[in-house]
Amino acid sequence: MRVNKWGVGVILAASVLLTGCAGGASDKPTESKPSGAASQEAEAPTSDCPELKDGATVDGAALGTCIADAMEGVAGYAAKTSVMGMESTAKFNPSEKAIESISPAGSLIAIGDEAWVKSGSGDWQVADTSSSDPIIAGLSTTAANVATLDPAAAAAALSGEFTVTGTGERLGQEVFLVSGSVEQSGTAVDVVFEVTKDYVSLASSSTASVEGQSVEVTMEITEWDVKQEIVAPL
Template identity: 55%
Template sequence: MRVSKWGIGATLIAMTMLVGCSAPAGSGEKKPESQSQASEKPADSTAQNCPELTEGATIEGSVLGTCIADHLKTIAGYAATTSTLGMETKARYNPAEKAMETTSPMGSMILVDGAAYVKGATGDWQKADTGSADPIIAGLSAAAQNVSTLDPAAVAAALNGTFTVTGTGTRLGQEVFVLTGKVQTNGASADTTYEVTADYASLATKSTAEANGMKVDSSMEVTEWDVKQDIVAPM
């Protein structure tokens, strides 16, 4: 049962990390397409209303989160790979539809058209059922129920702390600024790093936190950016 709870909790964390609120990055199989769309798309109004990112500059977490959230609302969709407590999760999201899909070793979730669907590592898709006798299905259903009430843009906008631009790098063919800081969540703090483009596309994050005396490392890598994802109800 301990393993089940661990896996379900990691999956929930991975889903909320989609907006870049907790965690680092990579490249996907459709890299040429995502690179092209990300690099050729002109900067939107987000960057115009947000502070310019330069090495050594500091930015309040609330401002950083709002700028990330505003940019997120302008894209067609994205895919990401997350890792929490060593468990890898594939996730996809379409902001306009608030449609989300995650796949992990413990199970999968789809949120689409206001409905939630779950399935364990084996078995078929079913509608979320928090009262299921199967602890995995019940746990995934509870996670899906909680996440379905969260707008990822709103989650990003709730970011706190102060961040400093400590360097630059490259992600999905774009220059990114590396921002580091501490985030406070439910009385605990997490050392957090973001990789953000000049117009505030959050392409990678990572964090390290202490939870109940245990060190928790989380990371998120965007593999496709501004690419609409094919997320449909499984039944």
């Protein structure tokens, strides 16, 4: 796959974003178990939240608000994603606006207003959105907008109609598979969210046609509500 400046930025942004408001269609749950704090501290909203049961139709805006509320104040999380078969890992500490995304094609670390990036075969460098290297420029653009990748904000932006299409298990908890479509930058994206009864998203899959090419992103959270170690590389 040819990876251009726009593609790298969108792929990494989508990976992080969907980690936040995630729900996935993976059949095999991860073997990792959440910390006690992860399963106990996330308090479900108690009013105006759609009932999650097999076959139910739910309003995306209401669901998104409940997910955002449930995720508010989370210490941090780690996740693994696959973008068209390209595996990557991500760490996120919302309160610090800190993110680390590591993949074979390119990686980034952003902490507050500082950001560093590297191509798959290169060394870490200070982010440069005007770089002549399209991968460095794309990664830098994503890193510069890291504040917009707050998972709670992403969930709050959901709209449209969703359907609970089944149940599964993720991180030792029952999850509801919630399916629907969203529009992102003018592109229709088919998504499936794995949401706990407490409205915490633990995995996701999304599919869209971008520039005539089908793009699929899958994500699963591997550690939830645990502050991550994200360190400046330079």
